[in-house]
Amino acid sequence: MASASRSASVAYGFLGVALFIGGWQLIGAYQLAGLTWPPFTTVISYLIEPSRWGLFSRALEATLWAMGFGYAVGGACGFTIAVAASMFDRLRPMLDTTSAVVHAIPAIAIAPLFIILLGTSTAPSALSALNVFFIMYVSTSAGLAAATPAHRDVFRVLGASKTQQLYRLQLPNALPSIITGLRLAAPASVIGAIIGEWFGAPRGLGLLIVSAMQNFQIPLLWSTIVLATAISAIAYGLFGLIERLIHARFQ
């Protein structure tokens, strides 16, 4: 029963992707949106042309590094600070507002600042980390706070210390929420890295997008967008799988 609905939802997922690509192809092939909208097949053949592999793989490598760094550092900071906020009640309001204010600054506005402060090669990682930080802070905090009053009561009556409550109750209880955060953070880290590269990083998908746009290289622009979307979707999907495993165990 469950597997039937699972395969139905997978089928609908594929149908959605197929419709999207089909629509893209039709609009491109009949030039419904003008010359700047190439058909899907044109973009893909541009992308897989061996002579361009070097170009794409150098850009992809830079973006993946920035994204990986941002993901790891931003995620670790978000997680750690959320744990600190839950352990030290007095810190919590301060940490909550600080992270909300930091998050409220648009990435596009803070990017030039990072470039001045950190230089063009570090800015993508830093922006990516910032994006991931907030998502992990919120998802970890929400998860840690979600332990039920009855569970907390049992732990208190049994004489559990705050640390024991944290690692025996709150953290395991927060795991599904943390994994959801990790999944949502994946696309956010890609966006952060690309916006960071946009403002003059030496390489990366963001740089490729900007230069393709400025030089009116339409197929290059679209190919890069497809690549960026693909890494986002792959990271998102991977964590989606892990999430499903964890949720099954935690109901």
Added chain:
Amino acid sequence: MQRAGTSIRLNHVSKSFSIGRKTVAAVDAVDLTIEAGEFVSFIGPSGCGKSTILRMVAALEAPTAGQVTIGDLPPSEMAQHHRLGVAFQDHALLPWLTVRKNVELPFRIASRPVNDQQIDQLLNLVGLSEFDRARPKQLSGGMRQRASIARALILQPDVLLLDEPFGALDQVTRRHLNIELQNIWARNAITTILITHSVDEALFLSDRVVVLSGRPGRVVKVLPVPFGRPRSPSVMRDPLFHQLADDLTESLEGYVGSEEP
């Protein structure tokens, strides 16, 4: 039967809560001593402060006036020394752990080596031996409550605190668990407080039944239960049992309708 545990003293205990600008008196000047190894039930209309009394003994709430002591110690110290066992209507088992791991939890919290033999024995006693690897969601309501009571008992606490542990179960299961609890308790009489809505449950299990008035809860009657131990379910067919049940129901009825929203 061996009497164990520690006495509990409620010394003119009152508790009020502030909700916004209003103050609600939940418990009013309750004065009562529960002897070591005694089983005492509290019954009373809902919202009369039964859970509040239990929570003060469990160190989950502090009295507004008066003191609670367990032996010579304040409840918070008893909790810190892992001397309290507790089970609520909400079984509060950890959903990501198996039954066995849930019952092990108090050992881990007390940083004591897990005594597997003791866990086997207790799981056997509560009829969960075959379900020790199951997760709570795979169990029936009655089995979850059994696991929850096993968790409360595993460290052989000085005091056992039960807040309507069978309140959400159907009548048949509830009766079963009453009989089982009575058997378990008869082996090792731990000082126990049971909060319940059921007059029959209170009479069958307790040495004394305390009747509370409507909010704020005051003690209006303390009924010693004259049946010996161990008790067999046939006690419940005794005419005296019915007589006492009627008396208790009557003393409760005076407060029906006194409950405010």
